[in-house]
Amino acid sequence: MTECTPAVSIVVCTRDRVSSLIARLPSIVDAASASSRDTEIIVVDNGSVDGTTKEVARRFPTVLLVHEGAPGISIARNTGVRAAKAPVILFTDDDVEVPLDWVNRLSAPLIAGAAEIVVGGISVDESLRRTWMSPWLLQNFAHYPEQQSVDPGVVGANFGALKTVLLEIPFDERLGAAPYQRHEDGFFGVQARERGFRIVGVAGDPVVHHFDPSRLQRSAIHALAARAGRGSGYIWYHWAYGVAPHLFVKSVVFRLTRIATLPWLRRHQSDRDLKLVAKIAFIDELRRIEGSPRNYPAPSVRLADPPSP
Structure with missing residues (x-):
């Protein structure tokens, strides 16, 4: 990585999972180093009290640390987007291991102008799969080893987008924090799809999800x-x-x-x-x-005059 303005920014959000982050961050650093595009890595510390900042700064001096005290993955991602210097932003999680070609492969359609949003495959680590887990349940742990090539759902563990799109459609900060601790990524895709942005699935090796076994x-x-x-x-x-x-x-x-x-x-x-x-x-x-004010304009209003992508 060089001192010039990067072509790609990687955003990883974390909160009190220093062991997981330290174990997975090397794969992200390796993928950034192997990329043919200047790449920066941003870790957004979402109010950790487990020494995350100290450990990242000590072990990964090239990583940019950004602090966001307000809890919530949507808030943290929006903070990461604002901090990013590149026009292309890739996202993954603090419990995910990425393949060496991840940056080049996921960013390629965005840089080429073939998509505004890209989604890659995600595979739950084999050690975490159980015989009693159905395909549907595995998907609830973000197990999508192969993404459909056209219009896949957005999954936060492995996706990217143009910064202009992320600024136009920020993550809904009511989602991703209690009481709404899911669907912030998928809802971003729903909004982008309505506005006509192209969402493309990227083939190749999936990232590997190493979530905490207690979640089972x-x-x-x-x-x-x-x-x-x-x-x-x-x-x-x-x-x-x-x-x-x-x-x-x-x-x-x-x-x-x-x-x-x-x-x-x-x-x-x-x-x-x-x-x-x-x-x-x-x-x-x-x-x-029920009966509370709606947070978005009615569909008839939105669809009557949709913004141009």
């Missing part, structure tokens, strides 16, 4: 499904202007349906049970926010 515990998976439901409720209400009658009745019905399946008798929760957990959280969130 029953209670953690239950919480994962509930967070998905709450986030979906937020988007459905505020962006899609969804209206659902009889929310209380639906909440009761979904709860009774779940009880009838006797989920506590099984060692591992089924897809059906987890989807019911998400539905219950979705309905409960709609009940909580």
